[in-house]
Amino acid sequence: MIQKTNRLLWWVLSIALLISLIPVTGYAQGSDPTDDDVNAVAKQLYCPVCENIPLDACGTTACEQWRGIIRDKLAEGWTDDEIKTYFVNQYGDRVLAEPPRRGFNWIVYLVPVVIFAGGGYLFYRGFQQWRSPEPDRNLRNKDKTTPKPVKLSEDDINRVEEELRKRSQG
Amino acid sequence: MVAEIGFGSLFVSLIVSIYGVIAALYGTSNHQKKWILSAQQAMRLVFPLLTITVGSLIYLLINNNFEVVYVSKVSSLSMPLYLKITALWGGQSGSLLFWSWLLAGFTSAVTIKKWDRDQDLLPWVIVVGLGTLTFFLVLNTFFENPFVRYWQVNQDIVQSFSQPAGGFIIGPRNGSGLNPLLRHPGMVIHPPMQYLGFVAFIVPYAYAMASLIIGRSDDRWIQLSRRWTLWAWLFLSLGLILGARWAYDVLGWGGYWGWDPVEISALMPWLSGTAFLHAVLIQEKRGMFKQWPIVLIILTYNLVIFGTFLTRSGLLSSVHSFARSTIGPIFLVFIALTFIASFWLLSSRWDKFKSRQELTSFFSKEALILISIVLLMGMLATTFWGVIFPNISELITGAKVTVGPPFYERVAAPILGGILTIMVICPLAIWSYVSFKHLGKLLWKPFIVSLLGIVLPILGGLTKVPAVIAFWLVAFVLAVNGFEFVRRTRLRRKTESESFLEAVFRVFQRNKRSYAAMIIHVGIVFMALGIIGIEFFQTETQGTLAEGQELQLASYTMEYEELQIFDTPDARNVARAVVLVKKDGEVLDEIYPRRDFYYDSNQPVTIPGVRSTLVDDFYVILVDWKAVTSEGATFKVYHNPLVKWLWIGAWVIIFGVVVATWPEKKSSMAVSKNARPK
Numbered sequence: 001m002i003q004k005t006n007r008l009l010w011w012v013l014s015i016a017l018l019i020s021l022i023p024v025t026g027y028a029q030g031s032d033p034t035d036d037d038v039n040a041v042a043k044q045l046y047c048p049v050c051e052n053i054p055l056d057a058c059g060t061t062a063c064e065q066w067r068g069i070i071r072d073k074l075a076e077g078w079t080d081d082e083i084k085t086y087f088v089n090q091y092g093d094r095v096l097a098e099p100p101r102r103g104f105n106w107i108v109y110l111v112p113v114v115i116f117a118g119g120g121y122l123f124y125r126g127f128q129q130w131r132s133p134e135p136d137r138n139l140r141n142k143d144k145t146t147p148k149p150v151k152l153s154e155d156d157i158n159r160v161e162e163e164l165r166k167r168s169q170g
Numbered sequence: 171m172v173a174e175i176g177f178g179s180l181f182v183s184l185i186v187s188i189y190g191v192i193a194a195l196y197g198t199s200n201h202q203k204k205w206i207l208s209a210q211q212a213m214r215l216v217f218p219l220l221t222i223t224v225g226s227l228i229y230l231l232i233n234n235n236f237e238v239v240y241v242s243k244v245s246s247l248s249m250p251l252y253l254k255i256t257a258l259w260g261g262q263s264g265s266l267l268f269w270s271w272l273l274a275g276f277t278s279a280v281t282i283k284k285w286d287r288d289q290d291l292l293p294w295v296i297v298v299g300l301g302t303l304t305f306f307l308v309l310n311t312f313f314e315n316p317f318v319r320y321w322q323v324n325q326d327i328v329q330s331f332s333q334p335a336g337g338f339i340i341g342p343r344n345g346s347g348l349n350p351l352l353r354h355p356g357m358v359i360h361p362p363m364q365y366l367g368f369v370a371f372i373v374p375y376a377y378a379m380a381s382l383i384i385g386r387s388d389d390r391w392i393q394l395s396r397r398w399t400l401w402a403w404l405f406l407s408l409g410l411i412l413g414a415r416w417a418y419d420v421l422g423w424g425g426y427w428g429w430d431p432v433e434i435s436a437l438m439p440w441l442s443g444t445a446f447l448h449a450v451l452i453q454e455k456r457g458m459f460k461q462w463p464i465v466l467i468i469l470t471y472n473l474v475i476f477g478t479f480l481t482r483s484g485l486l487s488s489v490h491s492f493a494r495s496t497i498g499p500i501f502l503v504f505i506a507l508t509f510i511a512s513f514w515l516l517s518s519r520w521d522k523f524k525s526r527q528e529l530t531s532f533f534s535k536e537a538l539i540l541i542s543i544v545l546l547m548g549m550l551a552t553t554f555w556g557v558i559f560p561n562i563s564e565l566i567t568g569a570k571v572t573v574g575p576p577f578y579e580r581v582a583a584p585i586l587g588g589i590l591t592i593m594v595i596c597p598l599a600i601w602s603y604v605s606f607k608h609l610g611k612l613l614w615k616p617f618i619v620s621l622l623g624i625v626l627p628i629l630g631g632l633t634k635v636p637a638v639i640a641f642w643l644v645a646f647v648l649a650v651n652g653f654e655f656v657r658r659t660r661l662r663r664k665t666e667s668e669s670f671l672e673a674v675f676r677v678f679q680r681n682k683r684s685y686a687a688m689i690i691h692v693g694i695v696f697m698a699l700g701i702i703g704i705e706f707f708q709t710e711t712q713g714t715l716a717e718g719q720e721l722q723l724a725s726y727t728m729e730y731e732e733l734q735i736f737d738t739p740d741a742r743n744v745a746r747a748v749v750l751v752k753k754d755g756e757v758l759d760e761i762y763p764r765r766d767f768y769y770d771s772n773q774p775v776t777i778p779g780v781r782s783t784l785v786d787d788f789y790v791i792l793v794d795w796k797a798v799t800s801e802g803a804t805f806k807v808y809h810n811p812l813v814k815w816l817w818i819g820a821w822v823i824i825f826g827v828v829v830a831t832w833p834e835k836k837s838s839m840a841v842s843k844n845a846r847p848k
Contacts (some may be wrong), residue, residue: 039710052572107560
């Protein structure tokens, strides 16, 4: 029993140690984030005023202030996700590089899948329809010999002539 | 007076354009050739008329006539002459006029050819060409008139072209100047190229519509529009490349493509135009899938108009600013009408344009081209969806969202991979039928060479699997094209006993189109190399340095020497850093990242300092600087591997298109040397 408990304790401690080793993108309070730390978060955000320019590349005063806020939050120990959530709460979902995966926004991600799956399927169906038999391989033989004519029976010849007569009358 | 001349000529152009459409319709419905010829003359006349309009606006820009609203908004006293001229397309009304002028040039050029064989197509080409031009001239005449002036009426200042009662002309002493971001050589050439590409695609569309209307289902419309299509595609490609170069040089974010909706609006017609170019090949070579090129050119035409609409209507800002825009709704109506009319016409002629649709193997050239068209269309549909989704979201939920680079990159990467894979097989595939065994025989040698594309990067320390696959595909395409060219040359030498150089020349001459395609595809692969470099391996850092301090990135070190601040005669305040680029302690280069502040428009522009080689670019931006230089300056530094291949690829593509469109020599019966009597 004691052995079992020890083993359990050993597992719990090992898992706890492993979890503690998982890097968390947050900063200890009081540490000074570098410009690169700030840009890493800013890259994932878009200012609502300067359309389509990521925050790390935008030179306006407003964006400079935003980067200042990111620096302060990082210094306070906030994680990347917490900072992004802060900006979303302040300015809405449009500050994110992509719509968050929830509710109506799912459509934006599903439509390309439908386009490709549907397009692929339609093309495959089309290909099956358009597919014609392979050309006679005899024509591709290197010796290029003319195939010998098949001898037709009297019966076959009569049938062909009958068909031709019908066609010429019709 | 000049403004009156300009507007008068614009108005007459509109009347002539409308007349041309009516005369062509009347002539063709009553079988009266003289009316059709008259419409043809009208189409020729519009270009010189609009040249007078454009010339008038340029005159007003050069002479600082700031009483003209457009001039006061896009020009200033300090701007050099070349920028005053390019300010013609620096604002909304001027760029629309420029668009119309180029379109008039193209439609006039279409009339120059001999129409003896194609009298039945002519009236409808005129109707479509002049019809489109009429739409743009209506916009310029009634909604976006570039000749509107400032008038003082009592205490108020009003904007009007004609003189209001009791009003007199006034104007500011100086204009606001062109947006500083547009004062770059890339921006000087980029819009004309883009517009040339846009308007040139209207010509094949006009031919296609003419064929549909008269129900002529042969290949004639394709033959007539082939050169136009190639030039249109080249101009559109150049427009995209120059736009990318401009972004790289001016926007200061270390990249060339940001999946911005404006960029995408130019990419979409390029995607459908590229698909159209390839669909045309299948029709020409195999007489199959005749409806495909028509569908694709209709899409291209509508995407050209849609792209212009997207950037002009305010829709990109929000649906609300779209609703306030004067020309947005008109554009939308025009696009809807042309789209519905085109597809209605196609559906009514669907059976007439039905053709043999036979595929014998997945590896035949036509099957591979069809797959690449499907991939391009998938990319088009996805980008279209990404661009319009923020507006749909705003309409339905009231919340606006951003659809940014991660969304598009997830789609673009596999499609580029797919297209590269097809480009591996396609040069070796033949029309109609090819067996896997036959392909295998031709592929194994290039395949072995292409393995270098895996081995070398891995030896260089590369561990990213997608990047290794991408390099391998690039190496494979290059190897296949190289082997195929050598194989054909050797075959020629064997049969014709020619010298190597003569054989190369003759092989090229005999199958110009095929080799032009090969060159263009090699150009695309070079560009892919640049894209792979920057997408997979770009690194960046930022730091504040005092003079003499260093910053390291990749294998490079930059040393900040000094900051120079000075004014220039064209009213800029320049803050220029002197930076040394070093590797292993050795100074390789001196670069000058700077920030220009434009006094007239009160706007700064960041110009990076770049050391560019075939291997990589070391790209430095002056982010900020302190007035007290001891505190130093802040730099953002990017290491962009292989990006130069993007620009090299563009040059290769230009060369390929020039080869493809080079006039054919009159054919004569060629006699093999070996067949000649000795």
